[in-house]
Every structure is written in C-alpha cells, then in structure tokens.
C-alpha cells in the first residue's frame with residue numbers, strides 16, 4: 001500500500017502539466033506556469049461554444065484543439081496584452097473572426113487557426129500586431145482576403161494553403177516587406193499577376209500548386 005501511494009505521488013509529481021495553475025474559467029484545460037509567472041494554457045477537446053474566458057494579463061500562450069468554438073470576438077481578448085502565441089485547430093464550427101478581435105493583442109507573434117471553418121475575417125487584421133511573424137490559416141474556407149489585410153504586421157511566414165481563395169486583392173503584399181514564406185497551395189486561383197508580389201522582396205519560398213491556373 002505504501003509503495004502504491006509512493007508510486008502514484010512520484011508519477012503525479014512527474015507530470016509537467018496540470019490544471020492547478022489554471023484561471024477558474026479554464027479549469028478543464030492544462031496550464032503551465034513559467035518562472036516569470038506567465039501561463040501557457042492548453043485546452044483539448046474543448047466542448048464549449050464560447051472562447052474560454054481566462055486570457056488574463058499573465059497568459060503568454062493558448063492552444064485549443066478539437067473545440068466547438070464558433071467565433072472569436074474582441075471581448076475574448078481584452079486582457080490578452082501578454083499573449084504571444086494563439087493556436088486553434090480542428091474546430092470546424094469556428095467560422096468568424098469579428099472586427100477588432102486582435103486590437104489589444106499587440107504582443108502576438110504567432111496566430112495559427114488551422115483545420116477550422118473560417119470564412120469571415122475582420123476588415124483589418126490589426127495594425128497593432130507589430131510583432132506578428134507567423135500567420136497560419138491552413139485548411140479553412142477563406143474565399144476573400146480584405147484589401148491591405150496584413151498592413152502593420154511583420155509577417156514572415158504566411159500559410160493560406162487549402163482554402164477557397166480565387167484571387168488576391170491588388171497590393172495585398174505591398175506593405176509586407178518582411179514576407180519570406182508564402183503558401184497558396186490548394187486554392188481556387190485562376191491567376192496571380194506578377195505585380196502582386198513585386199514588393200515582396202524578401203520572399204524565398206512560394207507554393208502555388210493545386211490551383212486551377
């Protein structure tokens with residue numbers, strides 16, 4: 001009996017992730033606290049429709065997998081001033097990012113929303129995303145990218161593959177000199193005028209296959 005207790009304590013103590021450090025509204029997730037007191041939140045099989053209301057000023061990273069979330073709204077991120085990484089995947093009911101959603105999240109470096117159902121995007125991604133270097137929107141249902149959508153960001157790696165884009169607005173990348181990697185595979189594009197990429201002078205990788213060109 002003593003041995004059993006010892007073994008379970010040892011096992012429990014060895015697990016890195018726990019929900020002890022999670023803010024109340026995220027008790028069903030796993031949270032890891034770093035030495036500076038910042039939190040990494042990991043929610044798997046998140047069965048709620050609403051985005052978890054636990055992104056405090058101390059949350060640095062959030063990953064949500066297999067959720068029932070339907071939209072992202074500005075109020076979900078009002079306290080997300082320290083958020084550097086946002087990852088959401090395998091959430092087919094997530095279709096909408098509302099206007100102003102990323103207004104307060106000026107620390108964001110990576111947004112990955114993949115294998116979801118996104119088709120409605122905010123008019124502007126947000127000019128406050130000065131440190132955003134990775135934007136991964138692979139495998140969604142995006143048909144249209146708003147004009148000058150990336151302006152004000154510092155995106156280097158942009159993944160738009162496996163969507164329904166049939167054209168790109170003229171000048172879309174004109175204010176994105178940081179762009180290095182662009183994946184447009186598996187879309188519905190009939191053409192890509194050379195002028196679209198004229199100002200993307202840092203571009204080193206471009207994927208265009210599986211389009212009806």
Ligand SMILES: *[C@@H]1O[C@H](CO)[C@@H](O)[C@H](O)[C@H]1NC(C)=O
Nearest residue numbers: 053054055056075076077079
């Ligand atoms: C943001 O912080 C305020 C004050 O601490 C709190 O009342 C509010 O519920 C928080 N909102 C979210 C979405 O976490």
Ligand SMILES: *[C@@H]1O[C@H](CO)[C@@H](O)[C@H](O)[C@H]1NC(C)=O
Nearest residue numbers: 105106107108128129130131
């Ligand atoms: C952007 O990154 C730089 C360098 O890491 C940092 O000093 C700055 O505070 C960041 N800006 C924002 C708005 O988080």
